[in-house]
Structures are given as structure tokens and as C-alpha cells.
Amino acid sequence: MSTPAPGEPHEWKHAFTIVPLDGIGPEGLAALAEAVEARVAPNGRTPDRPHPGPAEFDHVQVDSVARLIDSLHGCTDAVVSLPPLVVVKSGGRLRAHRFTPEEAADPALTPAVLHSAADLIVLIDRLVAERALKEGPGRHRRP
Amino acid sequence: MPTLDVRLLGPLEVRIDGAEVAVPRGKTATILAILLDDANSVVPLDSLIRAVYGIDLPKDPDTQIQNAVGVLRTKLGAARERIETVGRAYRLRIAPGELDLLRCKQNEDRARSLRLEGRIEEAAAAMRAALAEWRGPALADQAGAAVESIRRRYDEHRLALLERRLDLDLELGRHSEVVDELRQVAAAYGTRQRLTALLMRALHASGRTAEALEAYAALKDRLADALGADPDQELVALHTAILRDRPAAVLERPVEPPAPVRVPWLAPATLPRAITRFTGRETEIRLLDDALEASEDEAGLAVVTGMGGVGKTALAVRWAHRVAHRFPDGQLYFNLRGFDPLSDGADPAAVLAEALVALGVPVQHLPAGLDQRVSLYRTVIARRRILVVLDNARDAAQVRPLLPVAPGSFTLVTSRDRLSGLDAGDGADVVALNLMSEADAWALLVRRIGRTRAMAEEEPVRRIVAACGRLPLALTLLGAWAARHPDFSLASLADRLEQTTNVFKVLAAADLASDPRSVFACSYQVLGTRAAQAFRLFGLHPGPEVTPAAMASLMGGSVAEAEAALGELAEVHLAEQPREGRYAMHDLLRAYAKERLTEEVAPERRTAAADRVVAYYIHSARAADRLLTLNGEGIDPGGPGDGVHPEPLADAHAALAWFETEYPVLFDLVVRPGAVADAAAWRLAWSLAEYMVMRALSADLHAAQTAALAAAERTGDLLGQVVAHGYIGAAAILAGDKEGAERRLEEADRLADASGQPWAKGFTEYGRAALAAKSGEDAPALAHCRNALEHFRRSGERFWSYRALAGIGWHSAALGEFAEARRCFDDLADAVRDSDNPLAIGNARLGLGFIDHLQGRHDAALAHYAEAERILVAGGNLPTAAFARELTGDAxxxxxxxxAARNDWRAAEAVYSEFGCVFELARVRARLAGPVEDAAAEDGLIVVAPGAAHERVEAAVREALHAFGYRVREAEPSNDEAVR
Structure with missing residues (x-):
């Protein structure tokens, strides 16, 4: 987010800890990331028809993902970080990206960077493009 | 006495009363360094030779070293006596304040204690004081391989102390103050990861995160260049945490591998009560005192030998109490029963298990093998000053595994055997305990009968003392008898005593000093009928201690009669009462009791009494099993029979205590061929099975059920074979042998089919469910529980039906089939509402709570768990009540x-620990060991630009997380906020 000018309202920010309910391992967050990523088209648009998602997602999960994405559509700029997932809305663009462990460990992708929605959009597009080019997860610098 | 001031943490320096002493470099200085390194301990001459010369020995190395020691003594002048010759060894005596190394250790120990007490500031100061003893590299001005080895060890230790001091400084928030020092030390020890970790923590906490990351990168390069290695896992984790900008507090945890099993520092005190009227034995006590003094800083060992009844135990216990204050780390007592006429004596492995538990080792961490137990025992007591009394040892082999080897410990063994093996091989001081002197024997008797009476009948007293052969056990028995009969003439007693050998012809030629049976006979003869019967039956009882109920069963009479009889035996010292409601007998008396039984009681009556006591064990075990696990409804062993009185057990605590005390006897009855009739053997094994499962005693369970299987096969009892195979399968599950368990359950299933009994089929299906559940396979476990329920219902057996129904509910819930799970637990609650089965009622509540918990309705879950716990506590099902508390903690x-959750888990842990619930204990400790949640926790963040409805985003995030099995945990308020 950009720094507000004097007198301007501040952005709303909430940091919290995500903890598993009993018996759930880290695979739950990975599944959430997968569901969200699948629901957000690579071009940043939400598909016309809801993505049915992988067969193992139940309707409660699919609906909750749809509502999350809808809620972000109502924002100008927003970042939701639910590691390994980051969902970003900036201007008219919406991106979702699952960070690989290598990307997550990269100093260039520290939380300080994750606060800027616009920068994140650029970064995610770049990561996706690089991944598509099968260059593998290298050491990326923010532009 | 001259004062020494010796320093080796730097150049070697020796001062005597302030005056410097020049110790010649080379051999002499090396010997001094080695003696200082092992200050106050014995250093064998051979060790000195090896250290000084290595393999390149001179012509007469002994003399060379002895000469060098002579030079050293000369140099020490007035303090020459400090170097003692101990056989072919030397010892340098030096007080802690006289040697910098010992002062350093004192401060180090103090710092550790203060740190544990949370007094960080003082701990850091103590650690600084420890480090201040160093004036440079250890033995900086000396050379040679031996010195080099000592130097390396001490310098490494110095570095470890420095790290700990810096760690304490970081704990105190002195981050910026220590950065420069850390930089210097980390640069000096370039590849030492712990120092870099401390530096990274200090930099990050000082707001210099970039430099912290640089320090990591630099170390990574250094490691790659120097060693071709990567940073270790802990350092990588620290690096990642700094990258993620975790708060400094998270990083405060020292980067150290987790300790394996922490053994709480318990100081056991298991000495029995000392005899109040102990008389004489001053010489022997002084000899034992001397042995203790001589063994200072070694593992001391003394053996008291003497004939039965001569008072070895009394002396050992008396002396142990006398010197107990010198063993602040504990005093252990074990009766090895080496001369028990009815058993082979205590198994060293079992004694070690008892010792380890007394020293704080959790039951589930006890190794199985004797060697492993010996190793653990020696490790646990390695730095403890502990006194061990091993009473009634059979031979050296029984004693050796139990001997502590750590300096400062002391072992006192008593035995009828001289234990020459210990004398020769282990350097034991032997104290021979003989018959009492005339004067001591007289004093012992007079203390019991009173001086006035003794003076009035001086001659008879002398005759009694002579008739008792000055044997303390005999004098004690007769003194007790005479005290109980104050009007009885002592002259008549003396007459009678002198005639007893005629009464008991077997003793015609008996020498009283070597065979005290005539004395026993005197006490025995005057017992009342019931007490005499109880005395004889002691010789038939299978265990070392007897309760009134067990004695009543042996006698075939009432418990009140038995209690009165035992009371009479205790009053005349023919039996002891080690604790309330339990009676024991000296092994000599027991042997005599066995003789009397054989000679005076007809075989058929002996057999009937033996059968009754076995029935006592079977029915008591069943009653205890029901109280502990509510098991045992499956097979009705019939009524206890006439004259059999099962142990009256009030609650689960009493049941547990009874099982714990009688376990060796019960186990022996099951596995010893012919101890119990075949028809009873497998039932007894079954009553013991759930206790063994609870304690995870897989090897014992396997042995007991194998014996039970053989018994059931001999009688052709198919049901017994099914149960035995099933529990052998359970033993395999406990041991992690899945294939073995499957094979046994298949065999059980085949036999269950052949038996045509639905309960047997249900039992094997339930076993399969347990096997699947153990592997985390909820779906097959659920299917087997469903099958089991069907069979149990057909058999009309309630308890096992409830068990299967609860299993269905639990596995359904785990699989997310909440409707099915709820239906099961509702059914269970309906079925048991009006029953007297608190375990089933409580389980229904637990299940309903579990469903609410999984679905995020925490308040509802907590209400169910609380009600379940209340019901289970009221019903005495304490381990299951602890499970309710554990689940409460989860919710x-x-x-x-x-x-609050951690408090609940700790409460559950205490109960699991008390009841020895091995798996449950491991599970709850895993929760307590670390923030389990945090292991899988992630930091989430929502940032929304001004103007947008952030509430909607926030709600959607929470909903999505919940749908995928997560929830949001807010940062906990600080203490100040909580106070407000």
C-alpha cells in the first residue's frame, strides 16, 4: 500500500496467526491455496462459471473460496496472505499465487515486499511467467 | 594446614601460603596437571605412565613416575601430604576454593541453578565469575600430548561457558551491548555456528536485521569453503524466522537440539523404618563408618555378612539412616530376597526398573534388557551422591548390575553369603556380623522385658540368652513374647525353651546358633489356634506380603479372624507389618512356617488352601480390572467359592495399588507351569491383560497370554484360545509388529468361527479395529467396529457393545461423518443413561464433545467434556477422566x-503418569513439549486500502480458513493488558 498523505485515512491492516483445528496438518493451507489459485484465472479474471475445483473439495470449501474472492473484488487495493498463498487485488487486477518453499525462503520476497499490492502483482506475474518458461524458482528481485 | 592456591586455567601456577612454588616443567608438571584434572579422585599409576610416556616407555616407568611424584611432593613442601598414595594410585586432595578449575565449576553449577529458578541476572553474574577464573588457554606454559589433550578439553569448555553467558545476556535484553564482543568471538571461531546464531539474534533484536542476514551469509560461505558443509537446521530455521520478521521473543529460544528424555531430578528415600530398640553393634557401625570415609569420591562398597537372624538388615537400615544426610541425592533400599524359601529372589532387571522409576525415569522409557537398564541406571546416577542398600543378596551376580559406579555413591550389601566375588573383584569392605556379645544380647532382651523384671529373674534371663544362642532374631521374638505375658515366669520360659528340642525331634541335635528353630518353636507353640494356622499358611502364600483378605482365603475363615490372627503374629514379632494392611515374614520364619505346614497339615487341606488363595487372586484381579478398565464382563468366572474373600478394593486408586503390588505374584501364577489349574490360568491372564495393555507391558503380555493359550489348548477351551490369541495380537500391536498382530488376529478369527460364539467374533473384530486405529486407518477401523457391534449385540454383552459403539462414533467423527458420529454417541447415551456404567456414559459425552470440537463449537465441546469428566471422576474411571481433561485442553x-489448555494437559499428564498409561502419557507430553499448534502455524496478514469494507474480507478469510480446517488466533494480550 502507498503511504497516505497527511489527513488521509490509513489502510486497514490485520496480522494474525493461522492455527490448525485438531488433526489438520499443513496440507490444509496448501489445499486452500490450490482451490483459490484454481478459482482465479491466470489472466487475473475470475472465470464466468465457478471453477468446480479438484474433486476432493467439498461444496463448503468451494463456496468459501468464492466468497473470499468476491470480497476482494470489492476492494481497490488489498493483500491477503495465507501462506503459502497470497491473493492480491490492485486496480482492476486480481492475482493469486502459491509461493514455493524456495520462493518463501528468498530474502527478496520478505514480508516487507508483500505489503505493496501493486508490486506484488508485478512480482506474481513475473514468477508465473518464469515458472511457465520452466526456468525454475530462481533468485528473483523485485523490479 | 597450609593453604594451596593452584591455577591451571592459564599458565600453571602453584602457591603455598601465598609463596610461589616453581614446578619443574615436563614430567613433574604433567603429573601435577593430570592429578589436578582429576582433583580429589584416585589416578592409577598406570594412567600416569600412559599419559606421560604414551607407548614409548622407559626402562622402569613405575620408578620414573614415583620419582617424579617424589619431586612434586618435595616442591609442595608443607603441603606434601596433599598427594596421597592409594595402593598403586595417587590422589591430590584440594579444596574447591584452592583450585581455579573447581571454583569455575562451582560458579557454573550455581549459574545453572539460578537460570532454572529464573534468576537470570544472577545467573549471568555467576557465569561471568566462572569465566573470570581463566587467564588464557589452560596450562598455557606447558607442553606435551597429555597436557595438550587437557588444554583442548578445557578450552572447548571455556567457549561453551562463553556462549552460555552471552545467551544469558541476550535473555536479559543486552543485545546491543554484546554485539561487538560476539562479532570478535564469532570471527575468531569462524565456523562455530552457535556463536553466529547468537550474533544474528543480537543484531536482529537491535534492529540490525540486514547485518544479521549478512552474518548468516558470511557463515554459510565460511562453512562451504572450510568444510564443504551447509549451516545446520537450527541456524537455517533462525535465518528463516528473521527473514519473516518474527518478533525477537520468538528468536530468544536458544538454538539447541531438544533434549531427549529429561529425567526429573528426584531424590528417592526408600529406606524402611529403622528398628527403635536397636542395641549394640558399635564396632560394626564404626567399621562401616570407616569404609564410608575411605571411599570418599569413589564408588564405595561394603558387605555385611552373617548368618540368618543375626541382625544384618537391622544394622544396615540403622546405619543407612545414620549416614543418610551424607547422600543428598537419595537413598535406595531393595530387598533382594536372595534366601526366600518360596522364590528365587529378586530379578536384577526388575530391581533396576524399580530403582529407575524411583529416580524419576518414566515407566515408558524403561529399556527392556538388563544391560540397557544397567546403562541407564549408571547414567541417571552418574553425578549423584546416592546410597544404595541391597538387602539379603544371594550372590555377587545378583548384586553386580545394581552397583552404582559414580564417585561419591556408596552401596551397602547384606548377605548370608560372604560374597567373596565382591570382596576380591570389586574392592568391597567386608564387615562380618557375628552373634551378639553376652552383654549386648542381655541388653537387647532387657530392653524388651524391662530392667526390673530382668533383675528380679536374673538367672532365667541368662539362661534365655544362652538358649537363644545370642541370636538377635530369637532374642527379639522371645522378648516380645515375654513382654506380652508379664505374669509368666521367666524361669518357666527358660525351662520350656531348653526343652523345645525334645518336643521337635527334627531339631534334636540342633545348635541354636546355627538353627534357631527351637526358638521359633517356642513362639509358635504359644500362639492361639488361629494365629498358629495363619503362621503355617504364610508358608503357602505365593507372594512376599499377605493382606487380611488373602489370609482369610488361605484360612477359609472370615477376614476379621484373619486380621486378628495376623495382628497377633505381628505383636509377637513373628510377622512384620511394613505398611497398613500388609504383613510380611522374615525368610527364616517363613521357611519354618513351611515346615510346620508340611508336617502338621494334611495334604488335602493344604491343596484346598492353595486353591482358595489362587481363587482369591483370580477374583481380586477381576475386581481390580473392572474398577480400572470396566473390562471383564465378557466371561463370568463364576462365584469366588466358599471361604474365598476377594480383596475389598474401594476405587480405581486401590485397584491400581493392588495391581502394582501384586503384579509379580499374578504374573508368576500365570506363567509358572502348574501354579494355577488350566481352566483358571487363562481367565487370570485375561484379568491382567488390560492392565498390561495400559502399562504397555508388551513382553509380559505376550508371555502371559502364551501361557494362557497353552492352558486353554490343553483344556480344549476355544473361547480361551480366542482371547489369548487376541491379546497376543495386542502385545504385537504394542511392540509395533503389525504383521504379527495380523497373524494372531486371523488365528483368533478362525477359532472364533469354530467356537460359534458371537462374542468371540466381536472380540476379534474389535481387535482388528484396534490394529487399524493404531495405524491411523479410520475407515477400516470404523468397518471393524461396526462388525464388532453386530456380534456383541447378538451375544447380549453390554460393555463390549458400548465399546464398539463408541469406536464407531469416534472413527466416524475422525472421518468427518459427523451425522453418523452424532447418531452413535446419542445412541450410546440413550443406552447407558440409566445404567451403572459411568465409563460408557462418560464416553458418550466425550464423543459428542469431540464432534462439537471438530466442528468449531468450542463452548459446546467444553461443556460436554466437563460433564464427562465429572461423571468419570465420580465413577472412579480416572484415566478416562484424564482423557476428558486432555480433550478439554485441546478445545x-x-x-x-x-x-488454560496447558494447565488441562498438565492435569491429564499427572493422572496418566500416576496410572502408568504409557501411550496417553506420550501423547499429552507431545502436546506439552512444544506448541504443537505453532509447529503447523503460519502468520496471516490482511491489508485493505482505505474505503473498502474490510469486514467483508476479514469474514471471508475466516470462513475459508475454517472450511479448510484452520482458524485465526489473535495475538495474546500482554500481561499489562490482561491486568487491565
Whole structure:
């Protein structure tokens, strides 16, 4: 987010800890990331028809993902970080990206960077493009 | 006495009364360094030779070293006596204040204690004082391989102390103050990862995160260049945490591998009560005192030998109490029963298990083998000053595994055998305990009968003392008898005593000093009928201690009669009462009791009494099993029979205590061929099975059920074979042998089919469910529980039906089939509402709570768990009540109340520990060991630009997380906020 000018309202920010309910391992967050990523088209648009998602997602999960994405559509700029997932809305663009462990460990992708929605959009597009080019997860610098 | 001031943490320096002493470099200085390194301990001459010369020995190395020691003594002048010759060894005596190394260790120990007490500031100061003893590299001005080895060890230790001091400084928030020092030390020890970790923590906490990351990168390069290695896992984790900008507090945890099993520092005190009227034995006590003094800083060992009844135990216990204050780390007592006429004596492995538990080792961490137990025992007591009394040892082999080897410990062994093996091989001081002197024997008797009476009948007293052969046990018995009969003439007693050998012809030629049976006979003869019967039956009882109920069963009479009889035996010292409601007998008396039984009681009556006591064990075990596990409804062993009185057990605590005390006897009855009739053997094994499962005694369970299987096969009892195979399968599950368990359950299933009994089929299906559940396979476990329920219902057996129904509910819930799970637990609650089965009622509540918990309704879950716990506590099902508390902790943790959750887990842990519930204990300790949640926790963040409805985003995030099995935990308020 950009720094507000004097007198301007501040952005709303909430940091919290995500903890598993009993018996759930880290695979739950990975599944959430997968569901969200699948629901957000690579071009940043939400598909016309809801993505049915992988067969193992139940309707409660699919609906909750749809509502999350809808809620972000109502924002100008927003970042939701639910590691390994980051969902970003900036201007008219919406991106979702699952960070690989290598990307997550990269100093260039520290939380300080994750606060800027616009920068994140650029970064995610770049990561996706690089991944598509099968260059593998290298050491990326923010532009 | 001259004062020494010796320093080796730097150049070697020796001062005597302030005056410097020049110790010649080379051999002499090396010997001094080695003696200082092992200050106050004995250093064998051979060790000195090896250290000084290595393999390149001179012509007469002994003399060379002895000469060098002579030079050293000369140099020490007035303090020459400090170097003692101990056989072919030397010892340098030096007080802690006289040697910098010992002062350093004192401060180090103090720092550790203060740190544990949370007094960080003082701990850091103590650690600084420890480090201040160093004036440079250890033995900086000396050379040679031996000195080099000592130097390396001490310098490494110095570095470890420095790290700990810096760690304490970081704990105190002195981050910026220590950065420069850390930089210097980390640069000096370039590849030492712990120092870099401390530096990274200090930099990050000082707001210099970039430099912290640089320090990591630099170390990474250094490691790659120097060693071709990567940073270790802990350092990588620290690096990642700094990258993620975790708060400094998270990083405060020292980067150290987790300790394996922490053994709480318990100081056991298991000495029995000392005899109040102990008389004489001053010489022997002084000899034992001397042995203790001589063994200072070694593992001391003394053996008291003497004939039965001469008072070895009394002396050992008396002396142990006398010197107990010198063993602040504990005093252990074990009766090895080496001369028990009815058993082979205590198994060293079992004694070690008892010792380890007394020293704080959790039951589930006891190794199985004798060697492993010996190793653990020696490790646990390695630095403890502990006194061990091993009473009634059979031979050296029984004693050796139990001997502590750590300096400062002391072992006192008593035995009828001289234990020459210990004398020769282990350097034991032997104290021979002979018959009492005339004067001591007289004093012992007079203390019991009173001086006035003794003076009035001086001659008879002398005759009694002579008739008792000055044997303390005999004098004690007769003194007790005479005291109980104050009007009885002592002259008549003396007459009678002198005639007893005629009464008991077997003793015609007996020498009283070597065979005290005539004395026993005197006490025995005057017992009342019931007490005499009880005395004889002691010789038939299978265990070392007897309760009134067990004695009543042996006698075939009432418990009140038995209690009165035992009371009479205790009053005349023919039996002891080690604790309330339990009676024991000296092994000599027991042997005599056995003789009397054989000679005076007809075989058929002996057999009937033996059968009754076995029935006592079977029915008591069943009653205890029901109280502990509610098991045992499956097979009705019939009524206890006439004259059999099962142990009256009030609650689960009493049941547990009874099982714990009688376990060796019960186990022996099951596995010893012919101890119990075949028809009873497998039932007894079954009553013991759930206790063994609870304690995870897989090897014992396997042995007991194998014996039970053989018994059931001999009688052709198919049901017994099914149960035995099933529990052998359970033993395999406990041992992690899945294939073995499957094979046994298949065999059980085949036999269950052949038996045509639905309960047997249900039992094997339930076993299969347990096997699947153990592997975390909820779906097959659920299917087997369903099958089991069907069979149990057909058999009309309630308890096992409830068990299967609860299993269905639990596995359904785990699989997310909440409707099915709820239906099961509702059914269970309906079925048991009006029953007297608190375990089933409580389980229904637990299940309903579990469903609410999984679905995020924490308040509802907590209400169910609380009600379940109340019901289970009221019903005495304490381990299951502890499970309710554990689940309460889970629900509280899920609701974000971490501190309350940990309290619940600790409460559950205490009960699991008390009842020895091995798996449950491991599970709850895993929860307590670390923030389990945090292991899988992630930091989430929502940032929304001004103007947008952030509430909607926030709600959607929470909903999505919940749908995928997560929840949001807010940062816990600080203490100040909590106070407000």
C-alpha cells in the first residue's frame, strides 16, 4: 500500500496467526491455496462459471473460496496472505499465487515486499511467467 | 594446614601460603596437571605412565613416575601430604576454593541453578565469575600430548561457558551491548555456528536485521569453503524466522537440539523404618563408618555378612539412616530376597526398573534388557551422591548390575553369603556380623522385658540368652513374647525353651546358633489356634506380603479372624507389618512356617488352601480390572467359592495399588507351569491383560497370554484360545509388529468361527479395529467396529457393545461423518443413561464433545467434556477422566486459550503418569513439549486500502480458513493488558 498523505485515512491492516483445528496438518493451507489459485484465472479474471475445483473439495470449501474472492473484488487495493498463498487485488487486477518453499525462503520476497499490492502483482506475474518458461524458482528481485 | 592456591586455567601456577612454588616443567608438571584434572579422585599409576610416556616407555616407568611424584611432593613442601598414595594410585586432595578449575565449576553449577529458578541476572553474574577464573588457554606454559589433550578439553569448555553467558545476556535484553564482543568471538571461531546464531539474534533484536542476514551469509560461505558443509537446521530455521520478521521473543529460544528424555531430578528415600530398640553393634557401625570415609569420591562398597537372624538388615537400615544426610541425592533400599524359601529372589532387571522409576525415569522409557537398564541406571546416577542398600543378596551376580559406579555413591550389601566375588573383584569392605556379645544380647532382651523384671529373674534371663544362642532374631521374638505375658515366669520360659528340642525331634541335635528353630518353636507353640494356622499358611502364600483378605482365603475363615490372627503374629514379632494392611515374614520364619505346614497339615487341606488363595487372586484381579478398565464382563468366572474373600478394593486408586503390588505374584501364577489349574490360568491372564495393555507391558503380555493359550489348548477351551490369541495380537500391536498382530488376529478369527460364539467374533473384530486405529486407518477401523457391534449385540454383552459403539462414533467423527458420529454417541447415551456404567456414559459425552470440537463449537465441546469428566471422576474411571481433561485442553487451545489448555494437559499428564498409561502419557507430553499448534502455524496478514469494507474480507478469510480446517488466533494480550 502507498503511504497516505497527511489527513488521509490509513489502510486497514490485520496480522494474525493461522492455527490448525485438531488433526489438520499443513496440507490444509496448501489445499486452500490450490482451490483459490484454481478459482482465479491466470489472466487475473475470475472465470464466468465457478471453477468446480479438484474433486476432493467439498461444496463448503468451494463456496468459501468464492466468497473470499468476491470480497476482494470489492476492494481497490488489498493483500491477503495465507501462506503459502497470497491473493492480491490492485486496480482492476486480481492475482493469486502459491509461493514455493524456495520462493518463501528468498530474502527478496520478505514480508516487507508483500505489503505493496501493486508490486506484488508485478512480482506474481513475473514468477508465473518464469515458472511457465520452466526456468525454475530462481533468485528473483523485485523490479 | 597450609593453604594451596593452584591455577591451571592459564599458565600453571602453584602457591603455598601465598609463596610461589616453581614446578619443574615436563614430567613433574604433567603429573601435577593430570592429578589436578582429576582433583580429589584416585589416578592409577598406570594412567600416569600412559599419559606421560604414551607407548614409548622407559626402562622402569613405575620408578620414573614415583620419582617424579617424589619431586612434586618435595616442591609442595608443607603441603606434601596433599598427594596421597592409594595402593598403586595417587590422589591430590584440594579444596574447591584452592583450585581455579573447581571454583569455575562451582560458579557454573550455581549459574545453572539460578537460570532454572529464573534468576537470570544472577545467573549471568555467576557465569561471568566462572569465566573470570581463566587467564588464557589452560596450562598455557606447558607442553606435551597429555597436557595438550587437557588444554583442548578445557578450552572447548571455556567457549561453551562463553556462549552460555552471552545467551544469558541476550535473555536479559543486552543485545546491543554484546554485539561487538560476539562479532570478535564469532570471527575468531569462524565456523562455530552457535556463536553466529547468537550474533544474528543480537543484531536482529537491535534492529540490525540486514547485518544479521549478512552474518548468516558470511557463515554459510565460511562453512562451504572450510568444510564443504551447509549451516545446520537450527541456524537455517533462525535465518528463516528473521527473514519473516518474527518478533525477537520468538528468536530468544536458544538454538539447541531438544533434549531427549529429561529425567526429573528426584531424590528417592526408600529406606524402611529403622528398628527403635536397636542395641549394640558399635564396632560394626564404626567399621562401616570407616569404609564410608575411605571411599570418599569413589564408588564405595561394603558387605555385611552373617548368618540368618543375626541382625544384618537391622544394622544396615540403622546405619543407612545414620549416614543418610551424607547422600543428598537419595537413598535406595531393595530387598533382594536372595534366601526366600518360596522364590528365587529378586530379578536384577526388575530391581533396576524399580530403582529407575524411583529416580524419576518414566515407566515408558524403561529399556527392556538388563544391560540397557544397567546403562541407564549408571547414567541417571552418574553425578549423584546416592546410597544404595541391597538387602539379603544371594550372590555377587545378583548384586553386580545394581552397583552404582559414580564417585561419591556408596552401596551397602547384606548377605548370608560372604560374597567373596565382591570382596576380591570389586574392592568391597567386608564387615562380618557375628552373634551378639553376652552383654549386648542381655541388653537387647532387657530392653524388651524391662530392667526390673530382668533383675528380679536374673538367672532365667541368662539362661534365655544362652538358649537363644545370642541370636538377635530369637532374642527379639522371645522378648516380645515375654513382654506380652508379664505374669509368666521367666524361669518357666527358660525351662520350656531348653526343652523345645525334645518336643521337635527334627531339631534334636540342633545348635541354636546355627538353627534357631527351637526358638521359633517356642513362639509358635504359644500362639492361639488361629494365629498358629495363619503362621503355617504364610508358608503357602505365593507372594512376599499377605493382606487380611488373602489370609482369610488361605484360612477359609472370615477376614476379621484373619486380621486378628495376623495382628497377633505381628505383636509377637513373628510377622512384620511394613505398611497398613500388609504383613510380611522374615525368610527364616517363613521357611519354618513351611515346615510346620508340611508336617502338621494334611495334604488335602493344604491343596484346598492353595486353591482358595489362587481363587482369591483370580477374583481380586477381576475386581481390580473392572474398577480400572470396566473390562471383564465378557466371561463370568463364576462365584469366588466358599471361604474365598476377594480383596475389598474401594476405587480405581486401590485397584491400581493392588495391581502394582501384586503384579509379580499374578504374573508368576500365570506363567509358572502348574501354579494355577488350566481352566483358571487363562481367565487370570485375561484379568491382567488390560492392565498390561495400559502399562504397555508388551513382553509380559505376550508371555502371559502364551501361557494362557497353552492352558486353554490343553483344556480344549476355544473361547480361551480366542482371547489369548487376541491379546497376543495386542502385545504385537504394542511392540509395533503389525504383521504379527495380523497373524494372531486371523488365528483368533478362525477359532472364533469354530467356537460359534458371537462374542468371540466381536472380540476379534474389535481387535482388528484396534490394529487399524493404531495405524491411523479410520475407515477400516470404523468397518471393524461396526462388525464388532453386530456380534456383541447378538451375544447380549453390554460393555463390549458400548465399546464398539463408541469406536464407531469416534472413527466416524475422525472421518468427518459427523451425522453418523452424532447418531452413535446419542445412541450410546440413550443406552447407558440409566445404567451403572459411568465409563460408557462418560464416553458418550466425550464423543459428542469431540464432534462439537471438530466442528468449531468450542463452548459446546467444553461443556460436554466437563460433564464427562465429572461423571468419570465420580465413577472412579480416572484415566478416562484424564482423557476428558486432555480433550478439554485441546478445545481450549483451539479456542485460543493456550495457558488454560496447558494447565488441562498438565492435569491429564499427572493422572496418566500416576496410572502408568504409557501411550496417553506420550501423547499429552507431545502436546506439552512444544506448541504443537505453532509447529503447523503460519502468520496471516490482511491489508485493505482505505474505503473498502474490510469486514467483508476479514469474514471471508475466516470462513475459508475454517472450511479448510484452520482458524485465526489473535495475538495474546500482554500481561499489562490482561491486568487491565
Amino acid at each position: 481450549r487451545m483451539a479456542a485460543g486459550a493456550a495457558a
